[in-house]
Amino acid sequence: MTIQTKFSRLGTDNAPGQEVRHASGSVESLLRGDKLAGRPVDFSHGDVDAFTPTPGSFEAFSAGVAAGGRQAYTEYRGDMGIREELAERLAAFTGAPVDGREGMIITPGTQGALFLAVASTVSRGDKVAIVQPDYFANRKLVEFLEGEMLPVRLNYMTTEGRAGLDLGQLEDAFKAGARVLLFSNPNNPVGVIYSRAEIETIAALARKYGATVIVDQLYSRLLYAGAPYTHFRAQAVDAENVVTIMGPSKTESLSGYRLGVAFGSRQIISRMEKLQAIVSLRAGGYSQAVLHTWFNEPQGWMEQRISAHQVIRDDLLNVFRSTEGIAVRTSEAGSYIFPGLPELVVSGGDFVRILRLQADVTVTPGTEFAPFSGNSVRLNFSQDHAAAVAASERLVALVERYRA
Amino acid sequence: MTIQTKFSRLGTDNAPGQEVRHASGSVESLLRGDKLAGRPVDFSHGDVDAFTPTPGSFEAFSAGVAAGGRQAYTEYRGDMGIREELAERLAAFTGAPVDGREGMIITPGTQGALFLAVASTVSRGDKVAIVQPDYFANRKLVEFLEGEMLPVRLNYMTTEGRAGLDLGQLEDAFKAGARVLLFSNPNNPVGVIYSRAEIETIAALARKYGATVIVDQLYSRLLYAGAPYTHFRAQAVDAENVVTIMGPSKTESLSGYRLGVAFGSRQIISRMEKLQAIVSLRAGGYSQAVLHTWFNEPQGWMEQRISAHQVIRDDLLNVFRSTEGIAVRTSEAGSYIFPGLPELVVSGGDFVRILRLQADVTVTPGTEFAPFSGNSVRLNFSQDHAAAVAASERLVALVERYRA
Numbered sequence: 158m159t160i161q162t163k164f165s166r167l168g169t170d171n172a173p174g175q176e177v178r179h180a181s182g183s184v185e186s187l188l189r190g191d192k193l194a195g196r197p198v199d200f201s202h203g204d205v206d207a208f209t210p211t212p213g214s215f216e217a218f219s220a221g222v223a224a225g226g227r228q229a230y231t232e233y234r235g236d237m238g239i240r241e242e243l244a245e246r247l248a249a250f251t252g253a254p255v256d257g258r259e260g261m262i263i264t265p266g267t268q269g270a271l272f273l274a275v276a277s278t279v280s281r282g283d284k285v286a287i288v289q290p291d292y293f294a295n296r297k298l299v300e301f302l303e304g305e306m307l308p309v310r311l312n313y314m315t316t317e318g319r320a321g322l323d324l325g326q327l328e329d330a331f332k333a334g335a336r337v338l339l340f341s342n343p344n345n346p347v348g349v350i351y352s353r354a355e356i357e358t359i360a361a362l363a364r365k366y367g368a369t370v371i372v373d374q375l376y377s378r379l380l381y382a383g384a385p386y387t388h389f390r391a392q393a394v395d396a397e398n399v400v401t402i403m404g405p406s407k408t409e410s411l412s413g414y415r416l417g418v419a420f421g422s423r424q425i426i427s428r429m430e431k432l433q434a435i436v437s438l439r440a441g442g443y444s445q446a447v448l449h450t451w452f453n454e455p456q457g458w459m460e461q462r463i464s465a466h467q468v469i470r471d472d473l474l475n476v477f478r479s480t481e482g483i484a485v486r487t488s489e490a491g492s493y494i495f496p497g498l499p500e501l502v503v504s505g506g507d508f509v510r511i512l513r514l515q516a517d518v519t520v521t522p523g524t525e526f527a528p529f530s531g532n533s534v535r536l537n538f539s540q541d542h543a544a545a546v547a548a549s550e551r552l553v554a555l556v557e558r559y560r561a
Numbered sequence: 562m563t564i565q566t567k568f569s570r571l572g573t574d575n576a577p578g579q580e581v582r583h584a585s586g587s588v589e590s591l592l593r594g595d596k597l598a599g600r601p602v603d604f605s606h607g608d609v610d611a612f613t614p615t616p617g618s619f620e621a622f623s624a625g626v627a628a629g630g631r632q633a634y635t636e637y638r639g640d641m642g643i644r645e646e647l648a649e650r651l652a653a654f655t656g657a658p659v660d661g662r663e664g665m666i667i668t669p670g671t672q673g674a675l676f677l678a679v680a681s682t683v684s685r686g687d688k689v690a691i692v693q694p695d696y697f698a699n700r701k702l703v704e705f706l707e708g709e710m711l712p713v714r715l716n717y718m719t720t721e722g723r724a725g726l727d728l729g730q731l732e733d734a735f736k737a738g739a740r741v742l743l744f745s746n747p748n749n750p751v752g753v754i755y756s757r758a759e760i761e762t763i764a765a766l767a768r769k770y771g772a773t774v775i776v777d778q779l780y781s782r783l784l785y786a787g788a789p790y791t792h793f794r795a796q797a798v799d800a801e802n803v804v805t806i807m808g809p810s811k812t813e814s815l816s817g818y819r820l821g822v823a824f825g826s827r828q829i830i831s832r833m834e835k836l837q838a839i840v841s842l843r844a845g846g847y848s849q850a851v852l853h854t855w856f857n858e859p860q861g862w863m864e865q866r867i868s869a870h871q872v873i874r875d876d877l878l879n880v881f882r883s884t885e886g887i888a889v890r891t892s893e894a895g896s897y898i899f900p901g902l903p904e905l906v907v908s909g910g911d912f913v914r915i916l917r918l919q920a921d922v923t924v925t926p927g928t929e930f931a932p933f934s935g936n937s938v939r940l941n942f943s944q945d946h947a948a949a950v951a952a953s954e955r956l957v958a959l960v961e962r963y964r965a
Binding site: 160167168172202204205206209210215219226228232233264268269278283301413414415428434437439441443444 | 563579609623626629668676683843846
């Protein structure tokens with residue numbers, strides 16, 4: 158594959174956060190009616206001004222700067238003391254041992270961990286099972302590495318009490334040669350949690366076919382009332398075939414520090430470090446010190462953060478569900494909702510641009526997450542409460558205006 | 562190539578900063594005599610406690626945190642305002658226009674920029690001209706991307722008034738199909754500067770063969786008295802075929818913030834951004850704010866920093882040159898020296914481990930930079946002055962002890 162072909166497949170024009178690079182010209186001729194006034198809301202990512210970083214995070218960073226050279230220049234896989242401290246907390250959280258010395262790496266964001274994990278397990282021509290819909294970068298990572306993607310459908314609208322993974326299709330993917338499965342749990346963009354039975358079946362299939370499983374658990378701390386969560390790594394038989402990825406960028410609003418961790422398989426973590434050495438050397442040394450605050454937040458802080466998100470979720474679900482033809486599953490975790498819109502006179506992609514232009518509302522088009530999700534949009538509702546509700550009302554007003 | 566093969570070629574055991582992962586057992590049987598007492602010095606990287614970060618850098622970071630969401634979530638290529646500010650300063654520094662909007666990307670360290678630049682220009686089977694000796698990651702990047710490396714020799718010991726690049730070998734590499742040249746100027750590990758004539762010839766050859774040139778100018782601000790420096794991008798005929806990489810991690814001691822920039826070719830920068838979106842999303846948002854201090858240091862600060870380094874360089878050269886059989890070229894820029902040692906009774910790699918064990922002195926083995934540099938070691942002399950001199954004296958004492 159030429160470098161031109163490789164990069165032509167790597168479009169980021171519709172990726173969250175890149176909307177600033179759009180020209181608006183293309184939809185001018187489709188516009189109906191006037192602009193809707195209201196405070197702009199960017200649902201493409203959480204608003205860290207509405208939900209501010211963990212208390213003490215800046216102080217931890219400052220202490221890192223004050224520590225000087227030993228904090229600036231850590232091992233490529235991150236500071237050993239911090240790794241050992243986190244290993245203990247992550248073992249308690251996930252219910253299985255974590256080897257901070259040999260089985261953990263600190264990365265520049267969870268995106269960094271995802272890239273390193275996939276690039277350490279997938280080579281050209283390798284088959285990889287990818288859930289649809291799922292985090293938009295998963296597909297791009299496989300494409301960049303010239304792997305072959307075997308999609309596995311998540312039937313999230315027709316199931317209850319489980320995420321809805323098509324387990325038959327997953328086994329077919331393994332039978333067809335997939336030796337890596339990559340998925341997010343809670344799922345991004347839908348916000349569903351895999352049931353214990355689903356996790357156990359995935360673990361059994363991975364064992365049967367000798368597959369490596371990479372689980373992106375970025376949102377696994379932000380669970381709404383009553384949501385039971387099963388950590389894949391605690392169910393897996395062969396811990397050397399599992400890499401779990403987490404980070405404090407979302408629930409904890411620490412995205413500006415660019416921190417993620419991957420833990421599990423010593424062999425894969427060792428490869429990830431070799432690769433990190435040539436990709437970015439290490440996660441920012443001073444930033445690593447911020448991890449002292451992670452899983453170490455003030456008493457009651459996380460509960461408060463979760464309940465504040467749950468209220469916004471409920472209000473947004475109400476707005477969408479009172480509109481004819483909008484279908485949306487209740488998020489069980491995380492801060493995404495993924496409503497499916499009714500048929501419109503414009504394409505899903507154009508509607509997203511119109512929404513930005515006429516209502517100052519930014520959402521991410523569903524096609525970023527699955528080729529068949531063109532009528533859905535993803536909203537990250539980690540926003541100012543009132544602004545998020547008002548912006549959702551503008552969204553449904555435009556749905557009415559452009560309804561087919 | 563299987564993933565196992567790919568990673569077996571990516572060794573980082575001897576990479577700078579990874580010495581903490583060494584077991585000492587392997588050299589125990591080779592040891593002669595007792596330990597040499599003295600303050601430990603880690604010459605594998607600069608000591609940011611001896612040469613501290615740019616004044617105002619932490620305050621700039623703090624202002625970034627205070628700015629909140631808009632600083633945490635920048636475009637993937639980095640904050641537009643910062644890019645435009647830097648574009649002006651980098652154009653003035655390098656003597657050719659810089660397009661901050663379309664022709665620049667901010668990356669997690671210069672390592673991040675190097676990875677993205679090479680991965681955006683080199684695909685499997687592509688031929689790449691790589692200088693030897695040169696920065697150790699250059700070779701690994703090409704290997705990871707399954708490119709084919711065509712080495713071009715730098716005859717740095719037998720030349721004066723120029724770096725010593727074998728220009729005939731460079732043309733042969735282009736004739737053999739290399740369409741990318743990657744090199745550092747000033748050279749890492751030797752510290753030599755390419756002459757204007759060398760730069761002009763490289764530019765003419767790149768033009769003749771339609772090659773893309775990636776120039777790592779990480780040390781181009783730390784020039785010693787009288788050293789003339791020629792910016793490649795100002796000599797190149799087709800600016801779209803050049804990417805220049807710089808960053809504040811070394812001279813400015815800002816490595817803990819993980820910042821680099823690449824600028825030049827709009828097409829390559831655009832690919833780099835697409836790739837950054839799946840590799841690490843962006844350079845840390847708050848860290849980007851530290852770039853306000855870059856090329857914007859207090860009056861006289863840079864001159865003072867350069868002269869302090871020059872004094873250390875001169876003292877270290879004296880120590881090495883008063884030892885029979887050590888050959889070393891005077892560094893013209895940067896903070897590296899690359900002495901060649903006389904024949905020893907132990908291998909170069911073992912000597913490096915012995916040095917760490919018996920003298921608390923860490924250096925990087927020459928084989929990281931060229932296969933034929935096994936008798937050289939690299940020292941980053943951005944260190945406490947007295948400690949660096951004493952550590953160099955311990956190094957030569959062990960050369961005497963292990964001399965063949």
